[in-house]
Structure formats: C-alpha cells, structure tokens
Amino acid sequence: MTESPARRLLLVHAHPDDESINNGATMARYAAEGARVTLVTCTLGERGEVIPPELRHLTGAALGEHRLAELTAAMGELGVEDFRLLGGPGRYGDSGMMGIADNDDPACFWQADVDEAAALLAEVILEVRPQVLVTYDENGGYGHPDHIQTHRVAMRAAELAAAQGWEIPKVYWNRVPRSVAEEAFARLAGELSGTPFSKAAAVDDVPGVVADDRVTAEIDGTAYAVAKAAAMRAHATQIDVAPPYFALSNELAQPLFTTEYYELVRGKAAAQRENDLFAGLVPGKEES
Numbered sequence: 001m002t003e004s005p006a007r008r009l010l011l012v013h014a015h016p017d018d019e020s021i022n023n024g025a026t027m028a029r030y031a032a033e034g035a036r037v038t039l040v041t042c043t044l045g046e047r048g049e050v051i052p053p054e055l056r057h058l059t060g061a062a063l064g065e066h067r068l069a070e071l072t073a074a075m076g077e078l079g080v081e082d083f084r085l086l087g088g089p090g091r092y093g094d095s096g097m098m099g100i101a102d103n104d105d106p107a108c109f110w111q112a113d114v115d116e117a118a119a120l121l122a123e124v125i126l127e128v129r130p131q132v133l134v135t136y137d138e139n140g141g142y143g144h145p146d147h148i149q150t151h152r153v154a155m156r157a158a159e160l161a162a163a164q165g166w167e168i169p170k171v172y173w174n175r176v177p178r179s180v181a182e183e184a185f186a187r188l189a190g191e192l193s194g195t196p197f198s199k200a201a202a203v204d205d206v207p208g209v210v211a212d213d214r215v216t217a218e219i220d221g222t223a224y225a226v227a228k229a230a231a232m233r234a235h236a237t238q239i240d241v242a243p244p245y246f247a248l249s250n251e252l253a254q255p256l257f258t259t260e261y262y263e264l265v266r267g268k269a270a271a272q273r274e275n276d277l278f279a280g281l282v283p284g285k286e287e288s
C-alpha cells in the first residue's frame, strides 16, 4: 500500500467548472506542494448553457460527457489527479437554475435524498481522511439548487464520517470579502472597454460575498494564476476567460480572483487571517 500524503484536502463542488473558478489557485498550490487534493463533483452539469456556438449542439448526456472531458483537462492544468463524480458519473443529474421544471426531475441532484448522497461522500472521506474540507455556504454561495444541495450533502457527510471514525478537523466555505469584490468591480468598470465583454456583472452576482470580518483565510494564488486561468479555459463550454476577467454564459464580465478566500466554520480559528488552510493542525495528530 502506498503511503498517503500527510496533508489532505477535499473539495466538494456542484458542477465541473465550479472548482476552477472558486479554488483553482488553492488546488494548484496544494497539489504542487505535495498534498493530496481530492475533488468530488456532484453532477456533470449537463443542463449548463453552452457558450461557443460550435458546441451548442451538445445537450443532456452528450454535454455531461463533454464536461467530464473538460474537467479532466482542467485537473491536468492544476496538477490534481484525484477527482471523482459523486456516486460515479451520471449518478446525479444537474438540476438547472432555481425555479425551473427541471428541478422536479427525480433523477436530479436537488431531488436526491441528502442522507443517501452524504453516505456516498462519507465513503470518500473515510478513504481519504482529509484534514480540510472546502464547500459552499448554506445558500450554495448564490442560490443554485445544486450548490445548496452540495452544501447540505457535504456538511452531512462530514457528520456521518465523524460518527464512523474520521472527524475532519477543519471545514471551510468559499468566500469573497466584500471590499475585495467592490474594489475589483470598480477596476473592471474602468477597464471594461479594453475587455472582450460589453457589460459587467455586479458584486452581488459573485457567490459567497460577505463582510470582510467573516473571512478567516486567504490563499495568495499569484504563483498559480496562470494555472487557474488555464483550468478555467479548459471549461470552454461554460467560461469565457480574459484575465483578469471572465464571463459565464450570461456574458457579463466579472473579476478572476487569483487570491482565494475562505471562512472557517468547523475547527479552531486563528487570531489573524490564515494563509494556509492546514494552519494550526498538529502534524501527526490527525494522522490516525
């Protein structure tokens, strides 16, 4: 049996592309540092809107298959080898945006039994034994049903795994400090004419924006900015990348953050904002 790396980070996301947008620099950093980085994506995002006209014929299962290939390419850019679909590819369907009829599809993730999905994720937790879990807040960052469900499943899985012998020492939610978002959008307003985009999104379109004092960790991804942009570009059906900006299918420009932010929700918070998600963990102590 090969020895597991000492530091192990698990990220749980809703669709292929969410990981690169939210955590691309963080994932690249820890992979480069030799930590084990495990990504679990809950759906293949087969109801996503496709940006490039030449790929718009892809819908449903064909789009899901294509997005799995995009995810594979993105993980290559970030140096992440361990990525999985919850319950295997296609186990849970994309639920589409909140309020549409697709939300009622019994095969979609929004309709999944939380305990059942969490049990599948708990198996991964018990296998990997991560010290750090990263996922979304209770609103899924911005209210998409699959993101909300991802939050519920991830938090429940952490409980189930704890009851079965592996309590994850630190749990974080993805965040962006309001002042950082506001400054970035102010800069974007001045630079918009020099970008390929004609309109800008707004601060409140960015998932996870909160008051600055709720942010407890900040990962400077400057050294991994190129890798993050490349990973985002690999999700070509979903993201139009023009660093330091990008747009989703709504074509609204938004900042591409190379520093990524987190709020610690389980575990012991440091007095100052952390710059390492593994900060404060005692080596060896979490190894059992």
Ligand SMILES: [Zn+2]
Pocket (backbone or CB within 6 Å): 014, 015, 018, 144, 147
């Ligand atoms: Zn998503």
